[in-house]
Structure formats: structure tokens, C-alpha cells
Amino acid sequence: MFLAAYVRSGSAAGWGSQSLQTAVAYQKGPARARLLRRWTRSFLADRHALPVPLANTWTISLLDRQSDLKEAICEHLQAMGKYVRAVDIVHFMADPANMVRYGLTKAVCLSTAQSWMHALEYRWTKVPSGQFVDGHERVDVVNYRQSRFLPEMARSDPHARQWDREGNAVPAPANVARPLEKPVVYWWHDESVFYAHDRRQTRWVHKSEKAVPRAKGEGASLMVADFVSADYGWLRSPDGKESARVLFKPGKNRDGYFTHEEILTHATTAMDILQHHFPHEHHILIFDNAPTHLKRAADALSARHMSKFPTQADKPLFGVETNVHDPATGKAVYASDGKLLKTKVRMGDGRLPNGERQSLYYEEGHPREGVFRGMAELLEERGYENARKLPAQCPEFKCKPPAIDCCCRRLMFNQPDFRDVETLLETHCKARGVEVLFLPKFHCELNCIEQCWGHAKRTYRKFPPSSAEADLQKNVVAALDSVPLVSIRRFYTRAHRFMDAYRRGLNGKQAAWAAKKYRSHRVLPESLLNDLDEAGLGAPGSSSSD
Incomplete structure (x- = not known):
């Protein structure tokens, strides 16, 4: 660029000024102008004497000079788990054995460790998120x-x-x-x-942009x-x-x-x-x-909280909790604490295998009229003669598959009238x-x-x-x-x-x-x-x- 500008000027007096203008164009000063004149004279004397930059040996990273260091640091970071930090590299390199192994006289600083994190292809960013898997394969x-x-x-x-x-x-x-x-x-x-x-939140931000107040929450x-x-x-x-x-x-x-x-x-x-x-x-x-x-009907069949035997006399009515609704508007009613008001209703009738109605409660005229009969008695009426010998439910209701008759609750869950209840929707x-x-x-x-x-x-x-x-x-x-x-x-x-x-x-x-x-x-x-x-x-x- 300097030589071309000098030739185009057509003036021998422009040698120094043209070299300075070229240096200024590259944001350099008189020292670079002198180097340009020296390099150009050498080139005019020998067309093969092109300026060659000195070998940049002083900025070659230790990661590149030591072939096994990168692998050792990677193994160390993997052993630290997901939440790795640049300071983990500082601690690793400060170990006396590693300092001797890699010829260090002092430990690396935090800024060097941060640049090494980039060289090892780590980035400070949000963790990539995929689809939810909680219960996906249950x-x-x-x-x-x-x-x-x-x-x-x-x-x-x-x-x-x-x-x-x-x-x-x-x-x-x-x-x-x-x-x-x-x-x-x-x-x-x-x-x-x-x-x-x-x-x-993520965009290109100019360095002159300042923080501005923002709304909280x-x-x-x-x-x-x-x-x-x-x-x-x-x-x-x-x-x-x-x-x-x-x-x-x-x-x-x-x-x-x-x-x-x-x-x-x-x-x-x-x-x-x-x-x-x-x-x-x-x-x-x-x-x-x-x-x-x-949501099912308020009185829909459900074996979730059924007891094995009839409800005891000192226990409340077994039934289904449902929301209380305002008769005028039909909307749910809330208590003063903001929670929905609840009431209990009797569960509806079931169906026996032959299609006949089965009441879950003792009927009118029985000494315990209106009391829940219990799963064992209901199952016996459906043909399961050994129902009283079964447990009410397996521990935490986690029955071992493919068992379907291991406990009373599992048997009730698998009854067609309990299993195939339509939702209100x-x-x-x-x-x-x-x-x-x-x-x-x-x-x-x-x-x-x-x-x-x-x-x-x-x-x-x-x-x-x-x-x-x-x-x-x-x-x-x-x-x-x-x-x-x-x-x-x-x-x-x-x-x-x-x-x-x-x-x-x-x-x-x-x-x-x-x-x-x-x-x-x-x-x-x-x-x-x-x-x-x-x-x-x-x-x-x-x-x-x-």
C-alpha cells in the first residue's frame, strides 16, 4: 500500500510523508512509518525479501504445548459433576504434583482458567432443555x-x-x-x-447502552x-x-x-x-x-379411599368430597380463607357382573342403614369368595405387575363399573x-x-x-x-x-x-x-x- 501510494504521488519528496500516511491509516505512528521505509528498501533490493512476522511463541497456550494436559483437565472436570467452574481448573493446576508434571513455577490465574474453559468448548449459558420426563415412562x-x-x-x-x-x-x-x-x-x-x-432478554447490546429501571416481578x-x-x-x-x-x-x-x-x-x-x-x-x-x-360426577365410583370392612360407628360417612355451589349463580363457594367449601355425598351404585344394581351402603331396613359396606363384602357379592383373606391394599398401593387380584383395592379398581367411569366432559x-x-x-x-x-x-x-x-x-x-x-x-x-x-x-x-x-x-x-x-x-x- 505504501509503495503504491508513493509511486502514484510522482514525487520523490513524498517518501517520508507517504509512509507516515500509510502508518496512520492502520492506526500506527512514526515508528511503523520507519519500518515501512526499511521493508520497502529491502524489497526493492531483493524481491524475495518480504517482511515475515516473528514466530509468536509467547502466546501459545500451555494447553497446546502440553499434549496430555487438555485430556487431564477434561477428566478432572467430568469428575466434578454438572456444575463445573473455572476455579476448579485453578485448584487442579495448583496441585504440587501437577505443577511439577507440567513444568509450572506458579499456579495459573482465574482469567487463564476461564480462557481454557472456552478452549475446552465450555460456554457460560443456560442449560439446554428438552421434553419433561417426570413420569413419562411410568x-x-x-x-x-x-x-x-x-x-x-x-x-x-x-x-x-x-x-x-x-x-x-x-x-x-x-x-x-x-x-x-x-x-x-x-x-x-x-x-x-x-x-x-x-x-x-437476549439480544445484541451496544457497549454504550446503560442499565435502566425495570418493573419487579x-x-x-x-x-x-x-x-x-x-x-x-x-x-x-x-x-x-x-x-x-x-x-x-x-x-x-x-x-x-x-x-x-x-x-x-x-x-x-x-x-x-x-x-x-x-x-x-x-x-x-x-x-x-x-x-x-x-372430573367425574360427584357420586362417581372410586375405590381410592374405600375401607376393607364396614365403616365403624364412630367414623364419619364414607363418601366423595365435592365443592359447594351457590344455588343462585351455580358458582363454587369459597370460605373466608380463600379455599373452596367442601361437602360429602354418598357414592353412586355399582353394577354386578350380571348387570344388577349393587348398593355400596346398607339399605333401608338394615340395622346399619346408610353405612358403607366395605370392599370385602362388595367383592364377595361379585363372586370373589376369598376377598376377606386379601389385604386391603398392597404397600403404598404399588402392586407388583401383572398382579390384578393381590389386594381388595386392586380388585375393585379393575371392576368394569369402577374402571370405565366416564368423565363429565x-x-x-x-x-x-x-x-x-x-x-x-x-x-x-x-x-x-x-x-x-x-x-x-x-x-x-x-x-x-x-x-x-x-x-x-x-x-x-x-x-x-x-x-x-x-x-x-x-x-x-x-x-x-x-x-x-x-x-x-x-x-x-x-x-x-x-x-x-x-x-x-x-x-x-x-x-x-x-x-x-x-x-x-x-x-x-x-x-x-x-
């Missing part, structure tokens, strides 16, 4: 998933539209049986909470309950004037809480829209396994001709609306911060409506990839790996078994470490 959860949920989905899937990655409908194979008359549309339900102060909250489908998006009428979306301000001194009664009202609103605007399709409402969704929707399906517990990956919430919250966090509840509601609605239909269809396809994985016997960890690896597929390939082995995840059905 025996009863897996049994419900494999024997109830997946077969129900397999029955209706041939009637439901499937989508490619661009959101286009994929023609269904002609050789697939279709026992239903109408096309199926799945409507996935869930609730989610948005907070006023929830904003994006999460701020006001707004709960959203809605239905979504891959066919139509959020549940609303074609003209957009009717919507199933519910905006709810949760809290004791606000709108209260989203109870089972609100769930029934929400389902009614959804069914009204579906049957008025989409009558030519078979609609299936899919809910998660939350207690508010699974199922009864309510069935009366309108709408099917209800419950997701397995702990399986949020099967509910595509979960990803819709995530997409909406990413958009919501980009809005200007505000503590006003009016802004909160406006921003929440805008964020929800910003979720594209093509994304919803991709979320739907992802949920079906997980279902396909579980049908093939994969556990939660294997299914998560497969769903991510084959994210461009609607179903998993035939090479799945080999791919799992190559990834070191074992064969389907093997135990999972999660």
Missing part, C-alpha cells in the same frame, strides 16, 4: 398411551388430513380402511398464561384457553365473528380460577361453532390429562355427538398446541414493554393471531412423528431423538432400528435412562 402412563390413546388415534387418522412441510394436504393412500363416514378434524385444547413483564397475568387444528388454525367461524378463545385473568381477587365448570362452558362454545359452521366433519376434541378435565360432549380424547400424562410433545403457545410467546416478547392490562390483552391476541397456519401444520406433523415412534416401541428419549432427526418426515423410515443402534440409543423397548 407403567400406567405407558399402558394408557399404548392401549388407549394410540389405538384411538390410529382408528381416526385415516380420515384426517395429513400435511407436508409446506403445509399442503397429502393424499391419503387408497388401500387404507376408513370406517368413519365423515372426514376427521382434531381440535387440540390447552391453556397457557402470559405475563406483562415477560420480554426477550412477572406483572399482571392473562390466561388463554383455546382450541387449534391443523385444518383451520384457531377455532373460530369462517367470518371470524365467533371464536372459542377464552381470555381469563387468574387470581383470587380477579376472575378466580379456570375450574371444571369453565371447561364445560368452553367445550360448549366450541361445539356450538363446530356444529353450526363445520357440520360435515367429524370433530374430535383432544384434552390433556389435567384434573379439571378428568366426555358425557357432556357425547350428548352433542362430539368425541373426546385425553392425552397421556406427561406427554406434552403429543399436543401440537404447546408449540403454538411457544411461537406466540416468542412474538409476544418482542412487543414494547408495558404493565397496563389493556396492552397485555392486545399484545397477547396479536401474538396468538400471528401464528401461521403452515407452522401449525408442521407442529401437527411433529406430534404425529412422536406417535409413530411410540407405536414402534420407542421410549421417550428415543422418540425425541427420532422426531428431531427425521423432522422432514411425516412418518419414521424403515432404517430407524439401525439408526438407533448407530446413535447408541439401543433398540426400541429398551430401558431409558431418562
